[in-house]
Amino acid sequence: MDLTREQLLEAYRKMRMIRAFEEKLGDLVTAGKMGGFMHLYAGEEAVAVGVCTHLGQVDTVASTHRGHGHCIAKGVDVSAMMAELFGRATGCSKGKGGSMHIADVDKGMLGANGIVGAGIPLATGAALTAKLKKTGGVSVAFFGDGASNQGAFHESLNMAANWKLPALYVVENNGFGEFTPTEFVVPVKDIAVRATSYAMKSLIADGMDFFDVYEKTGEALEHCRSGQGPVLLECKTYRFAGHFVGDPLVYRSKEEAEDWIQNRDPLDNFEEHVLEASLVDVDDLRRIDLEVQEELTAAVEAAEAAPFPGLEEITTDVYCTAGEGA
Amino acid sequence: MSRKLSLGLAVNEALHIAMETDPDVILMGEDVAGGGLREGDGIDEMGGVLGTTRGLVKSFPDRVLDTPISEMGIVGTAVGAAMTGMRPVVELMFIDFLGTCLDPLLNQAAKLRYMLGGKARIPLTVRTVTGAGMQAAAQHSQSLYWMTAGIPGLKTVIPSNPADAKGLLLAAIRDDNPVIFCEAKLVLGATGEVPEGDYEVPIGKANLVREGSDVSLIGFGGTVPICLKAAKQLADEGIDADVLDLRSLSPLDEEAILTTLAKTGRVVIVDESTPRSSVASDVAALCVDQGFDSLQTPVRRVTAPHSPVPFSRPLEQAYLPTAARVIEAVRSQG
Ligand SMILES: Cc1ncc(C[n+]2csc(CCOP(=O)(O)OP(=O)(O)O)c2C)c(N)n1
Numbered sequence: 001m002d003l004t005r006e007q008l009l010e011a012y013r014k015m016r017m018i019r020a021f022e023e024k025l026g027d028l029v030t031a032g033k034m035g036g037f038m039h040l041y042a043g044e045e046a047v048a049v050g051v052c053t054h055l056g057q058v059d060t061v062a063s064t065h066r067g068h069g070h071c072i073a074k075g076v077d078v079s080a081m082m083a084e085l086f087g088r089a090t091g092c093s094k095g096k097g098g099s100m101h102i103a104d105v106d107k108g109m110l111g112a113n114g115i116v117g118a119g120i121p122l123a124t125g126a127a128l129t130a131k132l133k134k135t136g137g138v139s140v141a142f143f144g145d146g147a148s149n150q151g152a153f154h155e156s157l158n159m160a161a162n163w164k165l166p167a168l169y170v171v172e173n174n175g176f177g178e179f180t181p182t183e184f185v186v187p188v189k190d191i192a193v194r195a196t197s198y199a200m201k202s203l204i205a206d207g208m209d210f211f212d213v214y215e216k217t218g219e220a221l222e223h224c225r226s227g228q229g230p231v232l233l234e235c236k237t238y239r240f241a242g243h244f245v246g247d248p249l250v251y252r253s254k255e256e257a258e259d260w261i262q263n264r265d266p267l268d269n270f271e272e273h274v275l276e277a278s279l280v281d282v283d284d285l286r287r288i289d290l291e292v293q294e295e296l297t298a299a300v301e302a303a304e305a306a307p308f309p310g311l312e313e314i315t316t317d318v319y320c321t322a323g324e325g326a
Numbered sequence: 327m328s329r330k331l332s333l334g335l336a337v338n339e340a341l342h343i344a345m346e347t348d349p350d351v352i353l354m355g356e357d358v359a360g361g362g363l364r365e366g367d368g369i370d371e372m373g374g375v376l377g378t379t380r381g382l383v384k385s386f387p388d389r390v391l392d393t394p395i396s397e398m399g400i401v402g403t404a405v406g407a408a409m410t411g412m413r414p415v416v417e418l419m420f421i422d423f424l425g426t427c428l429d430p431l432l433n434q435a436a437k438l439r440y441m442l443g444g445k446a447r448i449p450l451t452v453r454t455v456t457g458a459g460m461q462a463a464a465q466h467s468q469s470l471y472w473m474t475a476g477i478p479g480l481k482t483v484i485p486s487n488p489a490d491a492k493g494l495l496l497a498a499i500r501d502d503n504p505v506i507f508c509e510a511k512l513v514l515g516a517t518g519e520v521p522e523g524d525y526e527v528p529i530g531k532a533n534l535v536r537e538g539s540d541v542s543l544i545g546f547g548g549t550v551p552i553c554l555k556a557a558k559q560l561a562d563e564g565i566d567a568d569v570l571d572l573r574s575l576s577p578l579d580e581e582a583i584l585t586t587l588a589k590t591g592r593v594v595i596v597d598e599s600t601p602r603s604s605v606a607s608d609v610a611a612l613c614v615d616q617g618f619d620s621l622q623t624p625v626r627r628v629t630a631p632h633s634p635v636p637f638s639r640p641l642e643q644a645y646l647p648t649a650a651r652v653i654e655a656v657r658s659q660g
Contacts, residue, residue: 100466
């Protein structure tokens, strides 16, 4: 494995931050302090961080309604995210987008998306830009197993494969689309097999294991970056919380959920692995846990103290004005 | 007999009745059962993201179809099934998702009968949720009924209360044409008296929900309670308002609109959608075009601005029409 101690600690920090961020949001929404439709990423941290650890500034990511984890993994500022979710003027989208549209284009994060599957062609377009402008970058689409049933998925994969675009399609198969188990609506066990129809390379990773995701992504990106075309990477994972905050979870068994949460937590897996191999000290991890909590507390305080956008913002940003920057 | 139900429960009751009375009625959509057929301890169905279709899968296990997230496929399949003898009811979770299934509605359902010289029938109902008010942001808060209402061959209805919801949905399902049935978020949870049993509210008929003689407030769906609230406050100032609930956006009850206009000479239309090419503009044009002689003041429209729906709470609240803005519009007529 080619990761340094610093990189490992950074990966752990991101995963811990995602977990803590999502837990905080769950509390805030439940307490009525934050509104909107809120889809939490807890349980799936190893996927976003395992993939994004390979990415740099030149690379882009398109995400989903469950997008906070992808943002944090791609380096979006947590304070600006928190302010956005509170609908404040200091938010990364001036409070106008909220959870389902959380983004920071400057960081190569093209946005969460309220339309299931819509990020997939956007990422394909970003890969087209990378190819035509020869930026050397790759574009990653994160999406759920449910989204792989949209035409947008199939149309994009066909185009990307045909044009040999530097695109990585990461399907986060958490076994459910909202409340419906995947096997109810999809006749194949692995979404990865869908790549075959587009003569595309595919890989399957254990989405609860950072190291497996990291390794498979490395292999996939080597393929993309060397001009051989796109890859479909399926990560088998599980969302620990409901589909959205407030989901009564009547449609899945407690035993099933507990088994994943108790025995397959990606943060526990990571910790076990790095400590066993003596790659980092346990004190480092606990120090990061504290730092993450402090950063989050500060982010919430700053967001709550920040002003709401002025009402004139309702009608700004609808169109660009000639000569004005983005 | 009647009892108090929410609009969502009234819709649920209409679906039960429609499926009981006609074996060709099928229900399709994402999570309309939602885990309901899964065997196992303590597992139950969700009955849709807002719980509107709860209980149906247990009563009609073969006719309630959980679909993949494939709106183009779902609506297109429903059009094909409708054309060949079924009477499908599709749930399109939010009308914003129209973007992912427009062709089967725009170019298929709406035009097949015409293009085939009257030889096809498309008895399809698409139930969908419209509007803002839940901080669901720009892609889950739109009021796009103006799009479907503008397409010849489609009908579009939008109830403002539970009793109308039940009767309009039964009428929509039994109509041989494709009907878009809108459930406005602003009134989805509101309760009201709902008659028991099987009844229909005719499509294309508006309803005068309050009688007055000084001004006509015209609303539909979520804006009817706003009109009624404004009417109450105006009454305190001695201005007595007629409140007309359109209920059906296409066909439009032109007669009812012109009748209230002839009575008051003064019209304010309240519409939750953006203003361009809107129902509000359509009704305003009708008033000017056909009712010009009755008009004593300019026609006013109270709508959302020409912008997407913002997420931030104070911005979303200011985006939506309110009773205060309706009253302001009435005052501005002089
Ligand atoms: C076009 C569209 N259809 C339906 C929805 C409603 N919806 C939001 S999330 C979701 C489930 C998505 O499942 P999946 O892609 O597997 O992602 P997961 O939520 O499991 O992460 C659905 C149906 C939507 N937002 N957009």
